[in-house]
Amino acid sequence: MTAAPIIRTQNLCKSFRYNSFICKSSKGTSPLQNHVLKDVSIEIPEKSIYAIIGQSGTGKSVFLKTILGMLKPDGGKIWFKNTELTALKQDELMALRKYFGYAFQNAALFDSMTVGENLAFPLKEVLRIRNRGEINRRVSEMLEWIELPGIESKRPDELSGGMRKRVGVARALVMRPEVLFFDEPTTGLDPVLSETINNLVVRVNKELNITCVIITHDIPAAFRIAQRIALLDQGRVAAEGTPKDLAQSEYQMVRDFIRISFRELDV
Numbered sequence: 443m444t445a446a447p448i449i450r451t452q453n454l455c456k457s458f459r460y461n462s463f464i465c466k467s468s469k470g471t472s473p474l475q476n477h478v479l480k481d482v483s484i485e486i487p488e489k490s491i492y493a494i495i496g497q498s499g500t501g502k503s504v505f506l507k508t509i510l511g512m513l514k515p516d517g518g519k520i521w522f523k524n525t526e527l528t529a530l531k532q533d534e535l536m537a538l539r540k541y542f543g544y545a546f547q548n549a550a551l552f553d554s555m556t557v558g559e560n561l562a563f564p565l566k567e568v569l570r571i572r573n574r575g576e577i578n579r580r581v582s583e584m585l586e587w588i589e590l591p592g593i594e595s596k597r598p599d600e601l602s603g604g605m606r607k608r609v610g611v612a613r614a615l616v617m618r619p620e621v622l623f624f625d626e627p628t629t630g631l632d633p634v635l636s637e638t639i640n641n642l643v644v645r646v647n648k649e650l651n652i653t654c655v656i657i658t659h660d661i662p663a664a665f666r667i668a669q670r671i672a673l674l675d676q677g678r679v680a681a682e683g684t685p686k687d688l689a690q691s692e693y694q695m696v697r698d699f700i701r702i703s704f705r706e707l708d709v
């Protein structure tokens with residue numbers, strides 16, 4: 443049984459103008475467009491783990507940023523449950539931001555703040571909680587949950603890379619969002635740390651009942667933990683379905699991409 447979609451995109455399009463250097467060297471007067479997303483339509487089932495995979499530069503991060511409202515699409519629609527996000531005004535969109543958390547590869551912690559202050563930040567700024575006791579309680583509960591209890595007073599540069607990553611996830615989780623987006627959470631980590639982060643994604647999903655959308659280059663992990671996977675290729679959805687659907691895709695390109703991704707592990 444597939445749950446109702448919590449997020450749905452319909453024919454999402456996004457282009458960027460090439461920079462002026464390239465424009466000047468091109469013929470014609472109209473600016474050259476880099477069409478990054480071309481009619482991307484997907485449905486993310488509620489409370490699932492949904493993976494987005496594909497080659498570098500194919501539009502995965504742009505897709506996520508468009509859903510999160512960081513980039514404005516040129517065309518198409520985005521829904522969060524029954525609300526069409528693309529029809530909202532900026533302030534209405536901001537009011538829905540608390541339902542979305544994100545942990546990006548480069549979403550650095552604020553180095554000038556302690557871990558506790560980093561986690562308190564979204565509680566104060568987004569949820570507007572003013573009660574210090576409640577803020578402290580929620581921060582310490584979250585740190586316990588990621589199995590790093592009592593590190594409130596540490597500074598990010600005192601933590602290992604893996605710890606920083608987990609604190610980044612904790613900061614995204616402390617607001618208890620309904621959907622948590624991860625952009626390459628394991629890139630650059632060793633295999634053991636990658637496994638820790640993949641297990642954390644599964645725990646977020648199972649224990650906290652949060653829908654997780656994960657962009658990853660770790661294809662075997664995507665096949666292991668995700669209920670559904672979308673393969674983006676040059677801004678289009680080349681394949682979408684359960685891991686089994688993708689493995690048995692009628693398209694040679696999809697099967698090749700998966701086969702090569704798994705084979706890279708054997709070197």
Ligand SMILES: Nc1ncnc2c1ncn2[C@@H]1O[C@H](COP(=O)(O)OP(=O)(O)OP(=O)(O)O)[C@@H](O)[C@H]1O
Nearest residue numbers: 458459476478496497498499500501502503504505
């Ligand atoms: N803010 C931006 N302005 C202009 N072009 C952009 C912008 N963001 C992304 N692009 C372009 O969009 C295309 C897709 O980029 P995107 O970051 O989505 O790729 P990706 O699939 O996430 O790749 P990777 O796996 O390497 O992270 C690239 O050609 C990139 O240069």
Ligand SMILES: [Mg+2]
Nearest residue numbers: 502503504625
């Ligand atoms: Mg990316």
